Amino acid sequence: MLTPTIVTLTMNPALDIATGADVVRPTDKIRCAGSTYDPGGGGINVARTAQELGAPVSAIFPAGGHTGNLVTNLVHDARVPLRRISIAETTRESFTINERTTGMQYRFVLPGPRLTLDEQRQCLDELRLEAASAEFVVASGSLPPGVPPDWYQRVADICREVGTLLVLDTSGGGLTHVTNGVFLLKPSIRELRECSGSELATEAEQLAAARDLVDRGVAQAVVVSLGADGALLATAEHSQRFSAIPVHAVSGVGAGDAMVAAIVVAMSRGWTLTEAVRFGIACGTASLLTPGTGTCSREDVERFFELVGEAEDVDVAYT
Template structure:
């Protein structure tokens, strides 16, 4: 008898409308009034959707990354994506792709993150992004719309993405904040991954207690805003809310070097495991492991596969 063939993973598309060339370095101390002599630097292609795509590829998955790029920075960004051999569709824009700057202060271990504003997109440019996604929706798969919106892009952009994804018979995953997140939730999505702060901003509350956080996540599910709400809580782990109830997972103990990219690593692992046919609970566990694995890496580095696979065995359910 032939051995059963593995189930083919469902296709995944990621969208990044506000990418950033991430520059990271370190200095002994950050203070004003003098030149700060820095150590070595590194460049990474950043932005929510791109980071999710990079994680999916690192973990052995297949993904199509759709992103905008423009100017000399955009060209450098494009070369970095090509070097990682990530299948992609590039939407040319007039404005220069932004840069983000991360500085580690060696004397204290503090990290300073400078997030620049993206170039304004014209209606034609963001409209092209929407059209490309509509033409490329992976039937039966997942579309991950992640990151901030640049100037010129309407606040309901991710809500529009959710509509075209639903029409294309796929599942929409959104990771954003502010009005962009709220309008996407009003439209309804499959999965949303807010932090405690982002969820609180949506409800206009601080959500300081675990009970209030869980209640808010369940409220989104009950209102039809999302089938699943993955609430990330840093080193406290994460909470997953759905119609089945609530699952809490503790993050495995790791030495934290940088939290940059931890949320994107979490989301990339979560969506990949779902696409591979794993149960939601198992995918959630992988996501927590990937977020912790990313925190182990310096500056803007993302998680590594061997760390994720090791930490998956260490993720434990939180005690009620």
């Protein structure tokens, strides 16, 4: 097995179940037709996509119970090398219903198992071992109950110690308790608003909030995903906007993770950050065409990459 260039950490993996129904109504029995089962959680989704794009990658995650076994088997079936930390409680499930009559999507996300202090320590020990020989660590997703909110700062400290670049995609307390050591931070606009405590109604305000994270030393670069409005990139040197590719989405679940995966894969190939974000937009777009949290194809990603417009430099006065 190739030494992984990219190592992903998923502290709160899930068995992602997706199905469809004609109409979703309260109190009624919802008759569903067909279902898909995928291993989920931010880092696992990143690892599966990176594997599809041809990058050497491995996935670290805690897992327990019958659901944890299913997730582990599905990651293995995706040909992703893995490091499982066995835990006492059962790995969570997430459930997505696509309403066919309206095209609306309903997502039900459970909080996840509670990890003991020893299980948490094992996760960090495994990360330290794997990260020492990797170029990038991608820490992605929510934190399960029992894991302290400064967890990702501990991950950043480990990455600094072993000389590995950290890419972080998280929300809530896991994001606000990070103070330094991130190479690239990828919040959605919702997550950036939560982090800043402001509405961020204009592009200038969004870029200013992203640049503030750079100026405070939280991250060297911040990529803000804006969904149908594209993305923004802020570094100490410049700011850029990127347009989205309009498509009819089948499912938006995992699109942000696909974007992160492609950005990291591109950087591992030595591409510029601007080109890496363009590649990320292409991969996120391709992911919109897959049901559930299925992995998009490399051919679709490359096809969409040809359609991504050039980045536009943005001149914003930061205060």
